[in-house]
Amino acid sequence: MILYPAIDLKDGQCVRLLRGDMDKATVFGADPAAQALAFQDAGCEWLHLVDLNGAFAGHPVNSDAVRSILSSVKVPVQLGGGIRDMATIAMWLEAGLSRVILGTVAVENPDLVRRAAATFPGKVAVGIDARKGMVATKGWAMETDVNATDLARQFEDAGVAAIIYTDIDRDGAMGGPNIPATEALARAVTIPVIASGGVSTLNDLTSLKATGVIAGAISGRALYEGAIDLREALALLNR
Template structure:
């Protein structure tokens, strides 16, 4: 199973939000590039990056930071946050990222997702962010009124290369991921799932390894707060 340490970028800094709330954020001392270097030094191979400025603005706001991280460290990066057109996807792929995550734009317009998968084969990841079974969009500020499983059924044949499934109620709360709901998604999905939101301990990571159709797990706040030690976590990274 792949371990994805997380970097969320806001105003050029590493931050963590609680349940996606921009007013409830913690800033950390290390810059995103320094944080990526730390992960690389510990031996991680993958990295999950969210451009929170991009999510708010709908632009590749921190492209320079992403280019810097890609060029300095041999890490497989998935990046999301405000990717709303083919031009943004192309910019990230040109920068050398492994996967571009589509979220709100793909949920609002399924054809955009379908065309993106055709144009950029094996490069598109789908971010499904759910609250009480329904998908949320626009930086989690809006409920889409679409049931996650219904939406997945509609897009399952499009050629998405991975799904990042986040339970918003758990994100930043360190209360363990919603394994039950994640398993339902994994069972129905044609592509592998990355678990996100609420990882609080090594037990969560070990439990994720026992589930079917799970490609990896994203660990964020628990690293920054020192609940999970990087040297222990990297042992689970395969």
């Protein structure tokens, strides 16, 4: 199971939100590239970035910070937030991203996801963010009547590289991930599922790995606050 350290970008800074609320942002650093290098130096295999402003605006906003990270690290990087057309997908992949994450458009324009996955094999993931099993879009500001598992199943034959499943109510709350819901989703589809939201202890990582079906986990606040030591976590997952 791969651990993805998260760098959430708001106004060019590294932040963490509480349950997706932009008004409840904690700033953890003003130099995203330095933070990315620190994660790389600790041994991470991937980095997970989110353009929070972009998720609300519908287009890239923190591009300078993302490009700075891409020019600083050698590990593969995935990015979500404000990526809603083929031109933006192509732009980011040409800039050096290893994977783009499509969230809002997976609900509003699933054909775009299919076209992107076919055009850029292995480089397109779907972000499914849910409250009580129902998908939310546009930076989690819009709630839908779309069931998370039903949405995931739509892309079974699309060639999607991964699904990033976020339980919004757990995100940034340091209360542990929603393992039952994440495991159920992972068992419902053949696409690799990455857990996000609430991953805050080594026990959380152990429990996610123990399911045998969850391909990865994303953690942010716990790494910044020291609740999870990245080197220790990576060693644990590699046993």
